[in-house]
Amino acid sequence: MISLPGLHLSNPTPEPPSTAESIVTRTQDLLACSEYRFEVPFTRTLTIRLLTGTAEFFGTELAPSSTYTFTGTKGAVYTWRGCKLEIGGLAESEYTSEETQMMSYANAHFALEKLRERSVQTGELGPRILVVGPENAGKTSVVKILTSYAVKAGRQPVVVNLDPRQGMLSVPGSVTAAAFSSIIDIEDSWGSSPISGPSPVPVKMPLVYHYGIANPDEGSLFRPLVTRMALAVTSRLEDDKPSRQAGFIIDTSGAISHGKGGVYENIDHIISEFSVNVLFVLGSERLYSDLARKYSNRPTEEAVSVVRLDKSGGCVDRDEAYMKQLRQAQIRAYFFGHGENTLGPHSHMADYDELNIFRIVDAASDANSSFRPGNDDDDVYGSTNNIYTKATPSPMIQNSLLAVTTAAATDSQEVIRDSSVRGYIYVADVDDVKKKVRLLSPQPGQTPSNAIILGSFPEDVPGLVS
Amino acid sequence: MSQPSAEVAADFKDALQDLKINSRPEISNLTLIAKENTEYAQAISRELENHIRTTRPEWKLPALYVLDSIVKNVGTPYTVYLGRNLYRTFMDAYTLMDPATRKAMEGLLKTWKQPVPESMDMRPVFSPEVTRDIENALIKFRTIAVQQQALSQKPGIQHNMPARPMPSVPWRNTPTPPQNATRFAAANDPRLRQVTLPYGQYPPSATPQIQSQPSISFYPQPPQAIDVEGLKASLSKLITSTQAAWALSPVDVAIQQKLKALLDLQMILNTQTLPPEQLKAAADQIQAMSPPPAPATAFTPPASIPPPVIASPQQNTSPLFPPSSTAVNIGQILANARPPVPPSPAPAATTPSLADMLRRVSSPMNSSSTPASVAPFYPPPFSAAPLPMAIPVPTAQSPALAPASATTVNLAQLLGQFSKSAATPMAPVPQPHSSFPQSQPQSSAAPLSTGDVKWLLNALKAQNLLPPGPPMSAQATPLSSEPMTRQVSANTGVHTDVDLTTASMKQPRFHLITKLYEAYPNICATCGRRFESSLEGKERKARHMDWHFKVKDPDVAKRGIHRSWYISEKEWIEYREVDEASPEQAVNGVTSATAAPKKETKDRYVPVPTDAALVHAPCPICQEKFEPQWLVEANDFVWMDAVKVNGKVYHATCWEEYSKGSSLAAPSTPDSVLGKRKAEDSIGSGKKVRAY
Ligand SMILES: Nc1ncnc2c1ncn2[C@@H]1O[C@H](COP(=O)(O)OP(=O)(O)OP(=O)(O)O)[C@@H](O)[C@H]1O
Numbered sequence A: 001m002i003s004l005p006g007l008h009l010s011n012p013t014p015e016p017p018s019t020a021e022s023i024v025t026r027t028q029d030l031l032a033c034s035e036y037r038f039e040v041p042f043t044r045t046l047t048i049r050l051l052t053g054t055a056e057f058f059g060t061e062l063a064p065s066s067t068y069t070f071t072g073t074k075g076a077v078y079t080w081r082g083c084k085l086e087i088g089g090l091a092e093s094e095y096t097s098e099e100t101q102m103m104s105y106a107n108a109h110f111a112l113e114k115l116r117e118r119s120v121q122t123g124e125l126g127p128r129i130l131v132v133g134p135e136n137a138g139k140t141s142v143v144k145i146l147t148s149y150a151v152k153a154g155r156q157p158v159v160v161n162l163d164p165r166q167g168m169l170s171v172p173g174s175v176t177a178a179a180f181s182s183i184i185d186i187e188d189s190w191g192s193s194p195i196s197g198p199s200p201v202p203v204k205m206p207l208v209y210h211y212g213i214a215n216p217d218e219g220s221l222f223r224p225l226v227t228r229m230a231l232a233v234t235s236r237l238e239d240d241k242p243s244r245q246a247g248f249i250i251d252t253s254g255a256i257s258h259g260k261g262g263v264y265e266n267i268d269h270i271i272s273e274f275s276v277n278v279l280f281v282l283g284s285e286r287l288y289s290d291l292a293r294k295y296s297n298r299p300t301e302e303a304v305s306v307v308r309l310d311k312s313g314g315c316v317d318r319d320e321a322y323m324k325q326l327r328q329a330q331i332r333a334y335f336f337g338h339g340e341n342t343l344g345p346h347s348h349m350a351d352y353d354e355l356n357i358f359r360i361v362d363a364a365s366d367a368n369s370s371f372r373p374g375n376d377d378d379d380v381y382g383s384t385n386n387i388y389t390k391a392t393p394s395p396m397i398q399n400s401l402l403a404v405t406t407a408a409a410t411d412s413q414e415v416i417r418d419s420s421v422r423g424y425i426y427v428a429d430v431d432d433v434k435k436k437v438r439l440l441s442p443q444p445g446q447t448p449s450n451a452i453i454l455g456s457f458p459e460d461v462p463g464l465v466s
Numbered sequence B: 001m002s003q004p005s006a007e008v009a010a011d012f013k014d015a016l017q018d019l020k021i022n023s024r025p026e027i028s029n030l031t032l033i034a035k036e037n038t039e040y041a042q043a044i045s046r047e048l049e050n051h052i053r054t055t056r057p058e059w060k061l062p063a064l065y066v067l068d069s070i071v072k073n074v075g076t077p078y079t080v081y082l083g084r085n086l087y088r089t090f091m092d093a094y095t096l097m098d099p100a101t102r103k104a105m106e107g108l109l110k111t112w113k114q115p116v117p118e119s120m121d122m123r124p125v126f127s128p129e130v131t132r133d134i135e136n137a138l139i140k141f142r143t144i145a146v147q148q149q150a151l152s153q154k155p156g157i158q159h160n161m162p163a164r165p166m167p168s169v170p171w172r173n174t175p176t177p178p179q180n181a182t183r184f185a186a187a188n189d190p191r192l193r194q195v196t197l198p199y200g201q202y203p204p205s206a207t208p209q210i211q212s213q214p215s216i217s218f219y220p221q222p223p224q225a226i227d228v229e230g231l232k233a234s235l236s237k238l239i240t241s242t243q244a245a246w247a248l249s250p251v252d253v254a255i256q257q258k259l260k261a262l263l264d265l266q267m268i269l270n271t272q273t274l275p276p277e278q279l280k281a282a283a284d285q286i287q288a289m290s291p292p293p294a295p296a297t298a299f300t301p302p303a304s305i306p307p308p309v310i311a312s313p314q315q316n317t318s319p320l321f322p323p324s325s326t327a328v329n330i331g332q333i334l335a336n337a338r339p340p341v342p343p344s345p346a347p348a349a350t351t352p353s354l355a356d357m358l359r360r361v362s363s364p365m366n367s368s369s370t371p372a373s374v375a376p377f378y379p380p381p382f383s384a385a386p387l388p389m390a391i392p393v394p395t396a397q398s399p400a401l402a403p404a405s406a407t408t409v410n411l412a413q414l415l416g417q418f419s420k421s422a423a424t425p426m427a428p429v430p431q432p433h434s435s436f437p438q439s440q441p442q443s444s445a446a447p448l449s450t451g452d453v454k455w456l457l458n459a460l461k462a463q464n465l466l467p468p469g470p471p472m473s474a475q476a477t478p479l480s481s482e483p484m485t486r487q488v489s490a491n492t493g494v495h496t497d498v499d500l501t502t503a504s505m506k507q508p509r510f511h512l513i514t515k516l517y518e519a520y521p522n523i524c525a526t527c528g529r530r531f532e533s534s535l536e537g538k539e540r541k542a543r544h545m546d547w548h549f550k551v552k553d554p555d556v557a558k559r560g561i562h563r564s565w566y567i568s569e570k571e572w573i574e575y576r577e578v579d580e581a582s583p584e585q586a587v588n589g590v591t592s593a594t595a596a597p598k599k600e601t602k603d604r605y606v607p608v609p610t611d612a613a614l615v616h617a618p619c620p621i622c623q624e625k626f627e628p629q630w631l632v633e634a635n636d637f638v639w640m641d642a643v644k645v646n647g648k649v650y651h652a653t654c655w656e657e658y659s660k661g662s663s664l665a666a667p668s669t670p671d672s673v674l675g676k677r678k679a680e681d682s683i684g685s686g687k688k689v690r691a692y
């Protein structure tokens, strides 16, 4: 553990497994085209090592005889050709299954490859893929598999995460995009954003915006952010040839797939802003038929292939308690690193008036937005001053996560909203008497004078710093 | 120390006996034995030749790969010894092979006419005299095949079944011997008879029969009640074992096809209620395709089954070289013995037969498919070899969608086909093949070799076994995806032929999986990343391994590492990913000295050299050592304030000072890259940060 000046910081990630537990290993034979499914809680670790054969974790191949350590993970090791695994530790639940959807996901990949090949030849944009479906239908898993396979085929797809509930290469509450040219980290969800030292799995460079609300269907922030993200991704793809050919894959929140009376405003918005031309619908028959109907009669230039993919039987419903632990683990990993990749954050004091905090106006309590007459869509883009309210620090913000934007405090609210995020800081302590806050920052430096966003999500993380 | 020649040869022979599939380690091992015992090269060569001549047809190709590996990796004196009899070794085997294996052999021959890749020796592997004779023989062989094909396409001779064997093997006592056959020494080689006897024990039946409507009276016994659940159980067992077999030989198309057929059958059984006859037929097939309990029973057809001679009209000449495994034989016999059930109502005689259609549609496709791709067998000697077998298959798929009305195929026959190609793990890829359709000894496999489940689905649909329309129908295209499909079809890649439709997602395409694995045979043991076996792939892997080595630097952990700030929107748009496996590129604000305004001298950097001599060398000017530091944009350790000039690394500032002072222009453009520091680097030094 790196010593930290002036603070007793510890990384409260679970203790390494007791030696007794880690010594007990067993072997598990997997038939071709089957998978080993497991759930490990955050309090335990499970190790998996590939002894013979080939195997993959959501599309990313396991290196022969490397030991992978999982904690707080629900997942599956799949094999196309059969393999033997060595498993250590105790899973909360585990079983093998021969009924998987991997063939259809592989088919999806090969169908996309056809479009990418075409892009290589013609120079036009590669496939623009959107994955939708209800909660826990396996959207993120499919996005990972498609990304891994594309990377394996030497492509460099951009992955866009529009689901604030679970961060990609960043904390929950954010929406991000990153080009993947190297393998996805098997142990650490999507992997790591850059750190000031080397990392055993190449880091990914995300573009991060802060959404700050759990549900994309709430409030007025989501769609402008989608628009902004689409702009950035499209700009990048103008000149970044490998990514242009590979196209992008958008992961979404289950919430936008619920729809209101068969209308899916956010899906429509994403499709039009990103010029989506491939729409994978996971699981829900109803959603598929609604969307297939809606997008079947588009002109050829704007054609969208609506393709249904079956939900994997391995998908687990994740309850709110688990999701909360997952979020906290992601936030912790942002400051302290993941696994053996330990990071040393810094802490410093700041005066109240050094911080320019903009609190997102809570959609639920904002009567105006709910009862907007005429449901005028332009409102979303109109110049408004009710996106944020300027907030003075108070004990209320203790334990909360703040997004440091690239915008200046004097910028308009729209500019702040559309600004990408430089990083996150955590409010470790508030001294209301001295009007000072103690901040945890990923790295040393002064208190940023930039506009800082405080949202309602993710929730407070008590005890991040003890 | 020195073993007697006989002993070495015996060892070698033993190792050869075990070679039944195209196994890279085994072939490597055999090559190694040959390499370490060049003094016994003559005896070893003799053993190898003998083995190729006498082993079962389906084991010959792996043995030929051993030969190939030895002559390419060891060279003389093996090229001399093996060259002497190469004509015979090659042609004897060639005549016994199915078309796909022949293609593979032709691919081998092609590489023998060229120098060993990456070798300094520019001479071909075998001398042109040796290869030329073989080539001439092959040309003749093809001519005969084409003549025979022409013959078979005369009106009046119509085959109900696709490409059932015509009088096969022009080399032997077929009813209609090809004119030129005897000109080949191999044809009269008595050993050939010897070799094939164990497999050629089925009495050749008469010449092809004119098609007639099969009569139900052939049916041996009334259909009995079938235990559907039991059937499903044995089917899923069979699927499991087939998957296991596929896992062993992932590029074996025959197994892939069997697997597809089985999965389809499973789908049928799970979704439909079949009439008893069809259930029975399916049950028999499953039984036949399952491994026989004991080898002894394998050759004894069940009593109730009529002998193959009175087989259905689809049955023409029995193969002279029947399929390689016993299970297969039963499957075939069963399939052939069973008349279509129920007889197809389609007026088959008036429509072109499926066989003809398949032959027609497949002809133009395969000519360009295999041989070229067999060539990259070397180097490394074995990695690429299986690929060509897998690749050609998808090429033939779509056109094989024969109109359903033309088929009179029944389920049993369909499965019989699969069972044939099924149990031969090393079985040559069945492949529609215009060059040798008639001489193909195992041609019953040919139609399915189109490798497309669509074909099967269509055929099944003709039997009303499959419901029309989605999701089962291969042709179903959801409305919404039509434009896309149309858009794309013009550019359809030969190998990737997966439509973006819901129905298409459900079709098993095991052959494509090789593109994720075997296409990149060279795996990084540290992280699992794969590389091609090409020279470029090797270089990429080498750089990648260097990178692993660097990031393992134990000193790194001691330094305080923290999360970096995210890059800004603009930086992200302009950012280009850095692949540690690619050669150094000038990217990410790093520009060549000429292209952009000069960067601050101290912001120049070079990646920390991997060269041991350089890595410890101090700056030649000030004699100070360089401090490695991690640079995010470079995704690498670098020395900041450094330039590399003529192979040495200097402090950029020292170098600038020096070249100014000496009033001489720098000898050459420094071969360093320019880079700017990240904001975070200056935060540490207490400077005011530009912006977050
Ligand atoms: N084949 C599988 N075997 C075991 N676990 C799986 C499998 N597929 C998915 N899971 C797990 O099931 C859970 C739900 O899957 P996933 O996160 O992909 O769904 P999602 O649709 O993205 O959910 P959300 O709507 O919450 O974003 C995850 O924890 C995932 O790791």
Ligand SMILES: [Mg+2]
Pocket (backbone or CB within 6 Å): A139, A140, A141, A163, A166, A251, A252
């Ligand atoms: Mg998800």
Ligand SMILES: [Zn+2]
Pocket (backbone or CB within 6 Å): B524, B525, B526, B527, B528, B529, B544, B548
């Ligand atoms: Zn590696």
Ligand SMILES: [Zn+2]
Pocket (backbone or CB within 6 Å): B619, B620, B621, B622, B623, B624, B650, B651, B654
């Ligand atoms: Zn110096």
